[in-house]
Amino acid sequence: MDPRTTPAPEPAAESAAESAAAETTGRLADQLLNLTKRLHRAQRRHLEPLGITPAQSRLLRTVAHSEAPPRMADLARRLDVVPRAVTTLVDALETHDLVRRIPDPASRRVIRIELTEAGGATLHRLRLARRAAAEDLLAPLDTPQREALTALLATLDAAAPPRPRC
Amino acid sequence: MDPRTTPAPEPAAESAAESAAAETTGRLADQLLNLTKRLHRAQRRHLEPLGITPAQSRLLRTVAHSEAPPRMADLARRLDVVPRAVTTLVDALETHDLVRRIPDPASRRVIRIELTEAGGATLHRLRLARRAAAEDLLAPLDTPQREALTALLATLDAAAPPRPRC
C-alpha cells in the first residue's frame, strides 16, 4: 500500500489483489530478516558471557537433545548444514571442554559427540540466556499471540525440507 | 514438554506453566532461525542470476524507497547496521553500476546514493525474484494465515528499536 515508491520503469500491470498479496509476501521477507537480525544480536548479547556463539549453542542443544551421542553427519543433518560446518563448531566446543569426540565402537569412520559435564552445566545457563534473549524480542506478544506465532512458524518449518539429499 | 532432555545438574524448580511458556519462547527462537536460514537460501538462489546478494538487494530497495538520494549514514540507520557495512555494499553495487555515489552540495562530508537506470531496472527483476523466494517458503500458508503472520511480525518489529543511539 505504497505504490508511489515504485521507481522501476515497468508500470507493473498487476491486479490490485495480486499486488497486495505480493506486497504481503515481500514484506514478510523483510520482517523475518529484520527480526532474525535482532534475535541474533539478542542471543549474542546474552551468550557472550558464556563464551559461546549462537551456532555453538544450537549444536550443544542438539547434542543434548539426542538420545545417544550423535555422529557428525547426524548433527549436520539435524542442523541443516553441510558436514564441514559441524567440524568447526565441534572444534570450538571441544576446546572449551563442553563436548567430547568419542570413537564409535562399530565403525572407525564415525565420530560421536558427547556432552561433557561442563557442557551439561553450560547448557542450563544457556537455556536461561536464550530464553532471556527471546523474551527481549517477544515482549510485545502475549501468550496466545506467541502460540499463534509458533503455530504458524511450525507450519512453515514442517512443510520445509524435501530433505535435499544432493 | 520433554523434561528428560535436561541434563543440567540443577533440578530447575519451575512451575509447569512457566516451563511451558519458556518452552514456547525457546522454540520460537529456533523456528525463527531455521526459517530465516531457508529464506536466505531461497533468496540467494533466486537472486544469484541477477548477480546480487540479499544484503545488496536490501540496500537497493532502501535506496529506491527513499524520496531523495539518502546519505550513507541514513542507509546504515535504516538498514540497522553500522555505517561501515554500508560502504562495502555500496561498493559492490557501484561496481555493477546499479547505484552511484554523488556528492552532497550542502556538505562535503556526506555522500548521497543514487539509483542508476540499470539499478532501477534490476530493482524490478529483483522484486519478482524476491517474491518468488518468499513464495517458496510461504507456500504452506494461505492468505489469511500470511496476514496473521505479518501482523504478528509487524508487532514485533514495531516494538523493536528504542533506536540504540550509543
Added chain:
DNA sequence: AGTCATTGTTACCTATGTTCACAATGACTT
C-alpha cells in the same frame, strides 16, 4: 582385489557484520 559410497577433515572462499583508527569536514567555543 577392485570399485564405490560414507565419513570426517584440511584448505580455501563468500557474505555479512563488527570494532578500531583515522582523515576530512563541519559546528560550536573561547
Added chain:
DNA sequence: AAGTCATTGTGAACATAGGTAACAATGACT
C-alpha cells in the same frame, strides 16, 4: 583565529556462519 568536539565516511583487521572441492580413511559390496 584557534581550539575543541561531533559527524561522516572509510581502510584494516577480525568474527561468525556457511559453502566447495579435494582427500584420506574406512566400510560395503562385487
